[in-house]
Amino acid sequence: MRRDGYPSDPELIFLTDGASKGVTHLLNILIRNENDGVLCPIPQYPLYSATIQLVGGTLVPYYLSEEAGWGLDVKEMRSQVLEARKKGITVRGLVFINPGNPTGQCLSEANLRELIQFCYEEHIVLLADEVYQQNIYQDERPFISAKKVLMDMGPPYSNNVELASFHTVSKGYWGECGQRGAYFELTNMHPKTVDELYKVASIALSPNVPGQIFVGLMVNPPKPGDISYPKFAEESKAILDSLRRRAHMMTDGFNSCRNVTCNFTEGAMYSFPKIKLPAAAIAAAKRAGKAPDVFYCLKLLEATGISTVPGSGFGQKEGTFHVRTTILPSEDDIPEVMRMFKTFNEDFMAQYEGPQSRL
Amino acid sequence: MRRDGYPSDPELIFLTDGASKGVTHLLNILIRNENDGVLCPIPQYPLYSATIQLVGGTLVPYYLSEEAGWGLDVKEMRSQVLEARKKGITVRGLVFINPGNPTGQCLSEANLRELIQFCYEEHIVLLADEVYQQNIYQDERPFISAKKVLMDMGPPYSNNVELASFHTVSKGYWGECGQRGAYFELTNMHPKTVDELYKVASIALSPNVPGQIFVGLMVNPPKPGDISYPKFAEESKAILDSLRRRAHMMTDGFNSCRNVTCNFTEGAMYSFPKIKLPAAAIAAAKRAGKAPDVFYCLKLLEATGISTVPGSGFGQKEGTFHVRTTILPSEDDIPEVMRMFKTFNEDFMAQYEGPQSRL
Structure with missing residues (x-):
């Protein structure tokens, strides 16, 4: 009502x-x-x-x-x-x-x-x-x-x-x-x-x-006039404001990578960027017996400790690859998390786009 | 272990x-x-x-x-x-x-x-x-x-x-x-x-x-030597001892009724006495559109406020009728509960065994 x-x-x-x-x-x-x-x-x-x-x-x-x-x-x-x-x-x-x-x-x-x-x-x-x-x-x-x-x-x-x-x-x-x-x-x-x-x-x-x-x-949350209302309003607003800033930081971070595109997290708690993977990376994943997005997420985990979920766990259009992550790390940590992601992604791309990947 | x-x-x-x-x-x-x-x-x-x-x-x-x-x-x-x-x-x-x-x-x-x-x-x-x-x-x-x-x-x-x-x-x-x-x-x-x-x-x-x-x-309950052990041992024993006394009181109460037989509640929390119902009571239940044990339980509820579950909710041998009750009422209340049950049951039997039941 x-x-x-x-x-x-x-x-x-x-x-x-x-x-x-x-x-x-x-x-x-x-x-x-x-x-x-x-x-x-x-x-x-x-x-x-x-x-x-x-x-x-x-x-x-x-x-x-x-x-x-x-x-x-x-x-x-x-x-x-x-x-x-x-x-x-x-x-x-x-x-x-x-x-x-x-x-x-x-x-x-x-x-x-x-x-x-x-x-x-x-x-x-x-x-x-x-x-x-x-x-x-x-x-x-x-x-x-x-x-x-x-x-x-x-x-x-x-x-x-x-x-x-x-x-x-x-x-x-x-x-x-x-x-x-x-x-x-x-x-x-x-x-x-x-x-x-x-x-x-x-x-x-x-x-x-x-x-x-x-x-x-x-x-039945606290209502204006209730003794607990000001604290409730302040805390809930602070949480949502922080999540909003985190949503922006993560989306911007992903979109700053040349092979990544990410719709803004308008709501909920997740980022679901699309990662364009080079043919050599897809071939390497195949050799390793893994789906390409699983391969990418495992490499990310090994290199940085950042744990994400491959898009194939959620379903994605054939031939596209995604990574699901949350916007829940503490606000102070996100710049560093995104920096680590970007560095990993650049190294990954360099490895599989470079001439050595054709071996 | x-x-x-x-x-x-x-x-x-x-x-x-x-x-x-x-x-x-x-x-x-x-x-x-x-x-x-x-x-x-x-x-x-x-x-x-x-x-x-x-x-x-x-x-x-x-x-x-x-x-x-x-x-x-x-x-x-x-x-x-x-x-x-x-x-x-x-x-x-x-x-x-x-x-x-x-x-x-x-x-x-x-x-x-x-x-x-x-x-x-x-x-x-x-x-x-x-x-x-x-x-x-x-x-x-x-x-x-x-x-x-x-x-x-x-x-x-x-x-x-x-x-x-x-x-x-x-x-x-x-x-x-x-x-x-x-x-x-x-x-x-x-x-x-x-x-x-x-x-x-x-x-x-x-x-x-x-x-x-x-x-x-x-x-992992408190163990002998733990600071909370004596209190834990005392309280849990008191609860189980009381439940044991209640199990006896209920079984004895049911068995003191001439048309009721009840196995002793050796464990768990329930009594499941068998009630022998007169033919006239079964016929009356049929006229009321109810299973005989449902009819009995509803009459008991109306007369005494004691809520039980008809045996048909649990399954019972064809032609037998049971009532399920718990042994959980407080120990002090049980004598009165059983007295009320007995009085109700006697009235019920008198009503359906008497000549007026043949009308």
């Missing part, structure tokens, strides 16, 4: 031990067998691919457009739905992550409207992973929830499109991922689906009490 | 957010499709029936012998395996709960040996739900772990029978079920199964930190 200006029904809010558990519940309900598909962004957070496989469904990928700042392309989604249908797969759900993980984009209201229109037309349940909703590092596109856009659109969307949205204490300026506190809220969900979710959620009899207390604190 | 006299391999111990989550992991791995069966005791803790259904397998029931103090009957298990095989079902796992939930029995070493022998012969993975291992209220059959019996038996059992055993901070004298801390330990599990479990467990990236701290405290 306070966030979106629309009321919430407590009967349609489920508390879960982390947002992952809520996602598992929803996918469990949504997927009947391997002919049920769920659209997921690529790159994606691996929870989705793993859970869809575990519950026996099919992941239907839609590629985010790196050139358009990792925006959602409804045309791409539509063609993937048609493609899936040809294979006998019914697309029943669509996952989107806003702000993006690992891609860091913040979706515009126009983009969300397109998405909702598409789900309405295709009768697809929308799973809105909005766990980074507090982590916003630009002012052009503040976070706007799928529920708010849906309600603003009015009928037939606001009373038809089935939506589950997720939030958690694991991110934001609190980052309490060791507490396992989260919730999901259902909108327009068929009452029988709600009953089924209630049944699945009830298998686990005991809730995580501290996690639920943290959720309570998150959704 | 301290409990069983046999070493444990930390690589084969998985920490989970409550024992239920560990059970879910194991059942997920064990069950491929509806032709895979898991033997479960009847009466059983409903987690098992629900989770087996959720992951798409088949529950193969084995009935506990109420006349033999709810003991395990391996002959019954063997005939159920043959029965299942005729239907094309492969029994891959066996769940047993020791001390029993909701039946409260403590298994003898001889019974456990028979069980292990059976699992060896039938190539069945043993799931040992030992979450009530600290809750023992008699001295004849102290808790003995399946792992200890298995190791004591020596080859070919000790190096072949695949065992997963579960423990938790939710029971015992701590009862911290709001903390979601538990572990399971694997013995003789095929390395590929362990890898698969590791993969499934890794989908959830963040563990519940407070829950893990509680597990640490549980497996």
Whole structure:
């Protein structure tokens, strides 16, 4: 209500031990067998691919457009739905992550409207992973929830499109991922689906009490006039301001490398730069029995101690290579981290672009 | 090691957010499709029936012998395996709960040996739900772990029978079920199964930190000589002694009713008395559209405020009716609770045995 200006029904809010558990519940309900598909962004957070496989469904990928700042392309989604249908797969759900993980984009209201229109037309349940909703590092596109856009659109969307949205204490300026506190809220969900979710959620009899207390604190933060408000406002602002500066430092650092391009981390906690690798590096990776991005990340780790995750863990367009890193190192350390990265990258490029690489 | 006299391999111990989550992991791995069966005791803790259904397998029931103090009957298990095989079902796992939930029995070493022998012969993975291992209220059959019996038996059992055993901070004298801390330990599990479990467990990236701290405290309680030991020993003994007295009071109370028989709660936290219902009560339940035990429990609730769970929620032999209650009311309250139960039960019997019931 306070966030979106629309009321919430407590009967349609489920508390879960982390947002992952809520996602598992929803996918469990949504997927009947391997002919049920769920659209997921690529790159994606691996929870989705793993859970869809575990519950026996099919992941239907839609590629985010790196050139358009990792925006959602409804045309791409539509063609993937048609493609899936040809294979006998019914697309029943669509996952989107806003702000993006690992891609860091913040979706515009126009983009969300397109998405909702598409789900309405295709009768697809929308799973809105909005766990980074507090982590916003630009002012052009503040976070706007799928529920708010849906309600603003009015009928037939606001009373038809089935939506589950997720939030958690694991991110934001609190980052309490060791507490396992989260919730999901259902909108327009068929009452029988709600009953089924209630049944699945009830298998686990005991809730995580501290996690639920943290959720309570998150959704009821100190308000102006409260004795703790000034300190809360100051601390949360300081954390977000620092993360914003870190997002800029990391993006600028990556983009200062001649073979690296990186979209700005508009939100969430990650940088996902694209690394252009020379043919000789790709060949060397092949000789070493590694994917090229894995090879690059291991060399980076060995040379500098900087631990990153290869883009192949998240999915990336064929022939492109990425590295995922967080913007979470302390602000003071980031200049040195980026300097080390740049030096490593230059040495790597020199090694595999130089004449000796042709041996 | 301290409990069983046999070493444990930390690589084969998985920490989970409550024992239920560990059970879910194991059942997920064990069950491929509806032709895979898991033997479960009847009466059983409903987690098992629900989770087996959720992951798409088949529950193969084995009935506990109420006349033999709810003991395990391996002959019954063997005939159920043959029965299942005729239907094309492969029994891959066996769940047993020791001390029993909701039946409260403590298994003898001889019974456990028979069980292990059976699992060896039938190539069945043993799931040992030992979450009530600290809750023992008699001295004849102290808790003995399946792992200890298995190791004591020596080859070919000790190096072949695949065992997963579960423990938790939710029971015992701590009862911290709001903390979601538990572990399971694997013995003789095929390395590929362990890898698969590791993969499934890794989908959830963040563990519940407070829950893990509680597990640490549980497996490393204060030792003689520690400054906190005397207080710990005194408090835990007081809790267990009180529970033992409560177990006796409840069992005796139930058995003082002419139409009620109740095995002693040797362990765990429950009483599961059998209620003999007159034909007229069964007919009245039918008219009300309720199972006879549900009808009885609702009448009890209305008349006294005592909330119990009908035996049909746990499974019971056709034509028998049970009530499940806990022994957890405060010791001071139990005499009054049992007096109220007895009065209600007498009134109920008078109503449905009397001539007016034939109208």
